[in-house]
Amino acid sequence: xxxxxxxxxxxxxxxxxxxxxxxxxxxxxxxxxxxxxxxxxxxxxxxxxxxxxxxxxxxxxxxxxxxxxxxxxxxxxxxxxxxxxxxxxxxxxxxxxxxxxxxxxxxxxxxxxxxxxxxxxxxxxxxxxxxxxxxxxxxxxxxxxxxxxxxxxxxxxxxxxx
Amino acid sequence: xxxxxxxxxxxxxxxxxxxxxxxxxxxxxxxxxxxxxxxxxxxxxxxxxxxxxxxxxxxxxxxxxxxxxxxxxxxxxxxxxxxxxxxxxxxxxxxxxxxxxxxxxxxxxxxxxxxxxxxxxxxxxxxxxxxxxxxxxxxxxxxxxxxxxxxxxxxxxxxxxxxxxxxxxxxxxxxxxxxxxxxxxxxxxxxxxxxxxxxxxxxxxxxxxxxxxxxxxxxxxxxxxxxxxxxxxxxxxxxxxxxxxxxxxxxxxxxxxxxxxxxxxxxxxxxxxxxxxxxxxxxxxxxxxxxxxxxxxxxxxxxxxxxxxxxxxxxxxxxxxxxxxxxxxxxxxxxxxxxxxxxxxxxxxxxxxxxxxxxxxxxxxxxxxxxxxxxxxxxxxxxxxxxxxxxx
Numbered sequence: 011x012x013x014x015x016x017x018x019x020x021x022x023x024x025x026x027x028x029x030x031x032x033x034x035x036x037x038x039x040x041x042x043x044x045x046x047x048x049x050x051x052x053x054x055x056x057x058x059x060x061x062x063x064x065x066x067x068x069x070x071x072x073x074x075x076x077x078x079x080x081x082x083x084x085x086x087x088x089x090x091x092x093x094x095x096x097x098x099x100x101x102x103x104x105x106x107x108x109x110x111x112x113x114x115x116x117x118x119x120x121x122x123x124x125x126x127x128x129x130x131x132x133x134x135x136x137x138x139x140x141x142x143x144x145x146x147x148x149x150x151x152x153x154x155x156x157x158x159x160x161x162x163x164x165x166x167x168x169x170x171x172x
Numbered sequence: 173x174x175x176x177x178x179x180x181x182x183x184x185x186x187x188x189x190x191x192x193x194x195x196x197x198x199x200x201x202x203x204x205x206x207x208x209x210x211x212x213x214x215x216x217x218x219x220x221x222x223x224x225x226x227x228x229x230x231x232x233x234x235x236x237x238x239x240x241x242x243x244x245x246x247x248x249x250x251x252x253x254x255x256x257x258x259x260x261x262x263x264x265x266x267x268x269x270x271x272x273x274x275x276x277x278x279x280x281x282x283x284x285x286x287x288x289x290x291x292x293x294x295x296x297x298x299x300x301x302x303x304x305x306x307x308x309x310x311x312x313x314x315x316x317x318x319x320x321x322x323x324x325x326x327x328x329x330x331x332x333x334x335x336x337x338x339x340x341x342x343x344x345x346x347x348x349x350x351x352x353x354x355x356x357x358x359x360x361x362x363x364x365x366x367x368x369x370x371x372x373x374x375x376x377x378x379x380x381x382x383x384x385x386x387x388x389x390x391x392x393x394x395x396x397x398x399x400x401x402x403x404x405x406x407x408x409x410x411x412x413x414x415x416x417x418x419x420x421x422x423x424x425x426x427x428x429x430x431x432x433x434x435x436x437x438x439x440x441x442x443x444x445x446x447x448x449x450x451x452x453x454x455x456x457x458x459x460x461x462x463x464x465x466x467x468x469x470x471x472x473x474x475x476x477x478x479x480x481x482x483x484x485x486x487x488x489x490x491x492x493x494x495x496x497x498x499x500x501x502x503x504x505x506x507x508x509x510x511x512x513x514x515x516x517x518x519x520x521x522x523x524x525x526x527x528x529x530x531x532x533x534x535x536x537x538x539x540x541x542x543x544x545x546x547x548x549x550x551x552x553x554x555x556x557x558x559x560x561x562x563x564x
Contacts (some may be wrong), residue, residue, distance in 0.1 A: 052436075053269070056256050056257075056259075056260055057265045059440040060259060060260045060262075060263050060264060060268050061263070061265060061442045064444060067444075071433050071440070072435045093476070097410060100304075100484060101407070101483070102486065103305075103485070104403055104483060104487075107399070107400075116339045150418075153418045156420070157414060157415065160410060160414060161411060164411055167403040167404035168404040
């Protein structure tokens with residue numbers, strides 16, 4: 011097993027375990043409360059509107075929007091960490107078929123690992139600090155790193171002689 | 173105590189190390205060596221059969237759901253939201269509560285079906301992945317086979333339990349909030365976890381000891397056209413899906429989130445002013461927004477999952493006992509369906525139901541290609557089990 015392969019498989023397993031633990035923690039301690047808050051805010055908004063308490067109704071809609079903003083990102087962080095980890099493990103099995111030298115293959119693996127860590131981290135930061143530029147920048151940089159690594163893998167597979 | 177059996181040494185496919193232990197077996201693409209990597213009803217064969225069957229089954233369920241349930245469910249949810257708006261206009265809070273109860277039930281119906289589809293296909297992906305790592309799982313053949321069976325039973329029962337949650341509810345359940353279907357789903361999930369822990373234990377044994385390379389014959393080294401196209405095509409699909417997701421997040425996600433709260437506020441303002449036409453328009457806008465979000469997310473996730481599927485299937489190709497032309501046909505059909513489905517799901521908002529129909533045909537193409545490959549693997553196994561020399 012090559013160094014690139016080991017890095018992708020063990021890095022992928024570690025990232026998957028981390029992503030699952032994060033997801034488990036979120037599901038046990040945060041998700042149900044968040045879903046209750048989200049559904050409750052929407053129902054409260056409509057009930058307040060039925061009672062003609064429009065100011066409270068709009069406040070409840072704003073609360074719904076803010077809660078949903080967090081919820082979407084938290085679920086995205088969890089699923090993207092695990093999804094990228096799965097991709098790393100699968101590519102770890104196939105990386106030796108990428109038609110580049112060992113050194114380049116290792117750099118591709120390392121790039122994919124770094125991007126897979128940083129991209130969801132940026133999304134998580136967006137959830138922690140709404141609208142912060144550094145959070146979006148982190149996510150964009152992470153996504154760009156993963157894109158470059160994947161493009162290199164595509165080229166490497168396509169170059170392979172039959 | 174030995175935790176695994178010595179690997180069988182195929183003729184010409186392996187060699188003995190100085191200590192007498194089996195060393196890395198990297199079989200060349202010869203029939204005898206490929207056969208050695210696919211023992212009769214061994215763990216790898218079970219996982220390959222089961223994995224492809226689970227993916228095909230999950231996709232078929234998803235196609236049926238998309239045609240017969242998805243749009244109808246969306247329409248009913250819109251009607252319930254309209255009923256909530258009417259209750260607001262009539263200053264009838266209990267009517268609002270009833271409408272939201274109905275929306276909750278519709279969302280549960282939709283959510284459990286999507287979850288059943290996702291969990292069945294994902295269990296299939298995991299089964300194929302486990303088939304790949306079997307050479308590094310240092311457990312006895314019997315234990316590996318037991319874990320494979322456990323995983324596949326869990327992979328079938330988990331989506332079944334999830335599917336039944338909406339219909340069984342809490343009927344005859346000893347618990348107030350957890351029904352029998354949830355108990356079935358959770359138990360199946362536990363089976364999957366136990367099987368995965370067992371596989372991880374085997375991996376740990378292997379890498380801790382470092383006494384041997386692979387504990388059984390590794391996957392055949394295949395340099396065929398099918399493997400190369402599936403690897404390159406699969407990674408390209410993943411890349412396209414990733415780029416689409418980045419584009420969606422960068423250009424539309426924030427706008428959609430702002431639109432959602434704006435539409436809901438307009439809906440409430442219209443309903444409270446007894447302007448049911450305006451409220452109805454807002455409900456329609458809300459439905460259109462949800463549809464736009466749903467098609468973008470579905471296109472993003474499906475193209476990436478098809479990419480992963482193509483990469484995983486590239487490793488199964490040596491076991492597909494079909495002539496080269498048919499193997500190429502199935503690979504081409506799979507990749508074509510993998511691009512048609514997400515592209516036409518995206519175009520559904522512009523082209524309507526025609527586009528949805530073409531997307532469903534794309535899904536069907538992937539299913540047919542999977543079944544074609546599964547038939548090839550079954551033929552290979554049949555030849556292999558029929559006797560020596562039959563697997564050529």
